[in-house]
Amino acid sequence: MEKDQDDIINDITSGEYKYGFFTDIETDKIPKGLNEDIVRLISEKKGEPEWLLEFRLKSYRHWLTKKMPDWANLKIPPIDFQEIIYYAAPKQRPSLESLDNIDPELKRTFDKLGIPLEEQKHLSGVAVDAVMDSVSVKTTFRETLAEMGIIFCSFSEAVREYPDLVRRYLGTVVPYTDNYFASLNSAVFSDGSFCYIPKGVRCPMELSTYFRINAANTGQFERTLLVADEESYVSYLEGCTAPMRDENQLHAAIVEIIAEKNAEVKYSTVQNWYPGDKNGRGGIFNFVTKRGICRGDNSKISWTQVETGSAITWKYPSCILRGDNSTGEFYSVAVTNNHQQADTGTKMIHIGKNTKSTIVSKGISAGQGQNSYRGLVKVLKNASNARNFSQCDSLLLGDKCGAHTFPYLEIDNQSAIVEHEATTSKIGEDQIFYCNQRGISTEDAIGLIVNGYAREVINKLPMEFAVEAQKLLQISLEGSVG
Template sequence: MVATQETIDKVKEVSSTYKYGFVTDLEAEKAPLGLSEDIVKFISHKKKEPKWLLEWRLKAYKKWLSMEAPNWAMVDFPKINFQDIYYYSAPKTKPKLNSLDEVDPELLRTYEKLGIPIKEQEVLAGVAVDYVFDSVSVATTFREKLAKEGIIFCPISEAVQTHPDLVQKYIGSVIPISDNYYAALNSAVFTDGSFVYIPKGVKCPMELSTYFRINEQNSGQFERTLIIAEDDTYVSYLEGCTAPQRDENQLHAAVVELVAMNNAEIKYSTVQNWYPGDKDGNGGIYNFVTKRGNCIGKKSKISWTQVETGSAITWKYPSCVLKGDDSVGEFYSVAVANNAQQADTGTKMIHIGKNTKSTIISKGISAGKAQNTYRGQVQIQKNAKGSRNFTQCDSLLIGDKCGAHTVPYINQFTPHARVEHEATTSKISEDQLFYCLQRGLDTEQATSLIVNGFCKEVMKELPMEFAVEAQKLIGISLEGSVG
């Protein structure tokens, strides 16, 4: 791939400014359009990264060039032109608004339905108020409390500077750069994300939420998160936000790696509500994520809970590699696809250690013209004697133009293990709707109640305050799908 003159100039410019320690205004900096080796170098230079990381990125970039975009998922979209994307731009400052009166009324209506307090609405919508400063101070107090326990929770770009050994040791250890097309791309060009380190014996005293990073740098479209839990630890991490996320980047390719040592437990919860596009499928985010956890230690546990209601296309399989004996992997998922949305999501449970256990509960809801696929792999390797898996995949159809698909792959290489798979497909019946209406609920309330009932097993896995918002969110995502 040949770099454009623009790129070359830009990199030269960067290299020359580098000598002066990057004193220039960050806001004005932006890499030229497209992707090349120079762009990868540009990003790494901008972030003042150590040499090993640059080399790692370049290796990933070369690998990516030799790979093909996967086409096995049941999603359909025009080919992405990777040269038509900006891979580095300084954090975009949202247009400053003076009051909520200037905010898109549709957005406000959703905030209200979600029950988000006015103050938070202002922050989310980017209204310039003094309160924002309060919020920053909340984040600071929060960090100090964690630091007292020895917990590191910071942007990964910061961790590269402050804890380079940890980052170098674990980045790519769960998801190698060659893992898949989008993971390779992310490894080459990731800009930021979260880094969490829980030292031995510490139970994290609070839920770690990306919400507290909201006013910091926008992590952009290639987010990278790394969570390491040492022996005898517990951490619960919340990703995302139930408020609608308007975003101009169409392609999102994030990577999340989790590492759990002996007797460590990581609980990772996601609510994803990115712009799904309009009713006819114009616009909307492509969400191509690679998430995987390594249960390295004995009796370690990794639990993924996700509520996916947004994005035009979701391609996502949070997985667990159960290496440690007696380790446990869990996957609880609600995927809602309405209108023209397409979701192909599921999990992989790779049983390597003895007596490992995994549970998969997947609830797919399809409405409008949407297609919703569960794709999951359960692999019991030869030495994983005494291992067990239980999988339950339920699909709910609303209307008669949508589709639900279940694609389980089960590979069992030892007879000394048990794998169970259950699947159901159902519809919201007219009887159920009428029953609710007769009790005075309107069609939307009724649909929301029935759908949330259907998802209950998953919703109860979410942290409490998140669950309440997620329930409302599911209702909102399905508005207008019945009646």
């Protein structure tokens, strides 16, 4: 019995990565390596204004002064930043006016990923910005959104068409000096999405960015900037995949969110970068800085993430609660299987009065995976009546994995109520047995239990993606249980 279960866990956790194919498409690449000339070359390729080049150079010079962070509970092999190609763009015909002009190979790629670029075929109510390697390939539903004054386009277009808006907000939430990877991104970022929701507008559809790393030896450094003006609402989703390769690839992105008075932003991520093979070879290094600021009173930012991919994840989507009565939320499911490592969590910085934050983190470790929650709840002196509740649970499947919890609570105001709870336990044998007794196989039982365990978080995802996320959870644990 024991043995059988081990085998089943093994089967469940050794499932194959579905999106590991490579698209053979002609790519415009620049030489590998990083120096000021490369930074200038990227800027030139994108035809950027002088101020943006200056921003990149400042960032690059700052990056040179920094060292790679080593405080996370991660074993990161040395990264040779001179071996990476910092810009790769699929070559296509110059005009993007009509869909007919998109390279059919590109279209097929996104079709295969389940992201059709034709609007009529697409999931109703979701607008997509598709990014492959360093550039945005196509943004759907732009015109529909434009009628409401919503700007949703690639970052490069935003720089060209709305330079004032970009300049006003770029780097205000994640300054270029923020951390090692943020400095790197600020120097070499290639593309990404830009979104602006004007005053009083509730965005009628889900906005979504789909990231695909395709070319070999390239890094992906995209940047997302999302501004929700007063009284507006938007729900945003990002998804990501990459081909299976034996070498590691670097993804160092930045997401900045600004929520003005009474605005609400919901940001959901289903992260499915290639996690490497069973022996820990290959996979994406995912070093991402995501942060939102609740600038106005009564504003709200909610992060939801389902992390199943990447060889190494280093990521802390955070909220700065500056406006009075503002709310920050973080809901996360992180799975580490085989040799995957994740050090993820959040920071909730309470600055305004009556600010509230909620943290729900569910870690699932299988195989030899190492899963760490790292979070900071900071209540500043003037943040009266701040409330935080954190619940961080870890589920262990198999005896070679690890689950770790590193919360930091820094409280400088008497009226704060801050509560942190965490539990770590093995998947319940009695639960599995109960399911078995009702005729459910151990494999299905584990699927059920894991999904039940993660449900609180998955329920926060937009409906279409919740189903996707559930499947993904099951697949990423395939071959793992005991």
